Amino acid sequence: MINVIGLGYIGLPTALMMAAHGVEVIGTDYNKELVNTLNAGKTTFKEEGMDRLFDQAVDGGIKFSTEYQVTDIYIISVPTPYDEFSKKVDTKYVKAAVKSVMEVCTKGAIVVIESTIAPGTIDKHVRPIVEANGFTIGEDLNLVHAPERIIPGNMVYELLNNNRTIGADDIVIGEKIKELYGSFCQGEIVVTDIRTAEMTKVVENTFRDINIAYANELAKICRSDDMDVYEIIKIANMHPRVNILTPGPGVGGHCISVDPWFLVGDYPGLANIVLAARKINDSMPEFVLERMHEIMKDTGMTDVSRVGLYGLAYKENVDDMRESPTLQILNSMDKHLSGNLVKVYDPYIKKDVVPNQLHDLDDFLNSIDFVVLLVGHNEIKESMYKLKGKVVLDTRHICELEGTYGL
Structure with missing residues (x-):
């Protein structure tokens, strides 16, 4: 089972796409009103092809919750604004999501950060949190960066057809996440290291x-x-x-x-x-x-x-x-x-x-x-x-x- 964290403009289409292609998915968001809307069978924003994708995902068994799930793969897709004064990425939402994952995840879980982040963010802000909470990276928890490549107005098409980048510490873990995204992505999926994946998205x-x-x-x-x-x-x-x-x-x-x-x-x-x-x-x-x-x-x-x-x-x-x-x-x-x-x-x-x-x-x-x-x-x-x-x-x-x- 995949737990997608954050059901906004990126997380929701990603969760729906995976569920529509045979992946067991539970989407999580702290916004109760948003979750209730989704559980009532309604999408939360307008996008060409979204309603049909939503129906396919529901048929595929997707569920929505305000609770983090006990599973082995998490996809974090939360906002990453920038600080207006320092111009640096504000990682508070990413860090909060990672902390919440560590409260429920199984040993060896993979945490995939889809949110766009600055080069070095995982090294500077995520790894220290994981280690401070007593987790050993590579054993208790694996980190991956898989930056999104979709744009409002053409999300469904781009999710299916855009090339993707997977950044991982371990090539085996990277290939596992590549296989997950390959369940629906028809574009080329490149596996590289985490900092390269971080930099590539920002450079684009x-x-x-x-x-x-x-x-x-x-x-x-x-x-x-x-x-x-x-x-x-x-x-x-x-x-x-x-x-x-x-x-x-x-x-x-x-x-x-x-x-x-x-x-x-x-x-x-x-x-x-x-x-x-x-x-x-x-x-x-x-x-x-x-x-x-x-x-x-x-x-x-x-x-x-x-x-x-x-x-x-x-x-x-x-x-x-x-x-x-x-x-x-x-x-x-x-x-x-x-x-x-x-x-x-x-x-x-x-x-x-x-x-x-x-x-x-x-x-x-x-x-x-x-x-x-x-x-x-x-x-x-x-x-x-x-x-x-x-x-x-x-x-x-x-x-x-x-x-x-x-x-």
């Missing part, structure tokens, strides 16, 4: 963050000298070895916007490009606010209540608002506009989370004259005709209406 997300930062910095440069950044990127990408991304309003989610800080925090003075990229991407919500202010001035608009922000999620077609650029914009809006007056709408966010949030697209558009497109949901892509006659700031480069403003 940092690479993406740097690429995004380059596109965003180009947008700022081009805006300063009245050049079309989208046309420039389009032409530059005609070169066979160039692939510049599209600029956007900022970087959200719990991976790209967080993981690079682990390197900045652990390697001060060395992670210079990484730090510069983080600063550029974190500055984009403020840049969007500046563009809004410029456009309102150019069009003679003064009524802030007729301004609308489309999208609260951090990316298209998901209900995940973690580190959302829109939320960052709203938090900073008092510098230029009144954040309590602008209208906000997202078809995936059903509950009221911000002031003046509407829940119908037509009601939203009828209440505004100036719309800022912050997320490229399919809904708005299919409804562009409804934006005719409005002032549009398109931060995602999805609107082809004449007169649309870009970054």
